[in-house]
Amino acid sequence: MSAREQVLADVRRAIAAGAGGAEGVEIPRDYRTRSDDGLETFIARLGHYGAQSQRVDASGLDEAVRATLRVRGVRRVVAPEGLPDSWLAESDPLRDEPPLDPHELDGADGVLTTCAVAIAETGSIVLDGSVGMGRRALTLVPDYHLCVVRASRLVGSVPEAISLLEPTRPLTFVSGPSATVDIEMVRVAGVHGPRTLDVIICTDT
Secondary structure, X not given: OOHHHHHHHHHHHHHHHHOOOOOOOOOOOOOOOOOOOXXXXXXXXXXXXXXXXEEEOHHHHHHHHHHHHHHHOOXXXXXXXXXXXXXXXXXXXXXXXXXXXXXXXXXXXXXXXXXXXXXXXXXXXXXXXXXXXXXXXXXXOOOEEEEEEEHHHEEOOHHHHHHHOOOOOOOEEEOOOOEXXXXXXXXXXXXXXXXXXXXXXXXXX
């Protein structure tokens, strides 16, 4: 039996079972949930999307954050609750208390966050609105986003990430700078979020 014939036979049995005309067919659920993808894959995926990344150890993290903001010309930076003061020593942080309105967010030079999880296989960072990330608008309105990713928060696959996330939280998956493509296949950046994404990966916890 060819692969095509096998697939069609499985479909017929499943349809018949759903209609009560035959015994149910057990569907295998042994999907691949883990991945061996790691830091190098994550960095490669970030580069594919056009995001800039750098690796530092814990001793160099504070200076790496300050230097990245300095080079990007980001002075007025949106700073969610819970970020270390040492990261913001050269900045004019905008605190979201009381909540910043859209005009204030739009006038900021950028936003600085951590992340809940990072996914090597897709080059994605996941924000869940908790400490260090803040509410969703903080990372969707400013034109620049700097995200600090702890290597301990990096997993290989999407299923691994999902297993670590709380589904009732406001989850945002970020895969590179915001972009879209029109009907003529012209890529436009910054449509639904920041047009520039930098990622600092801290290899020590």
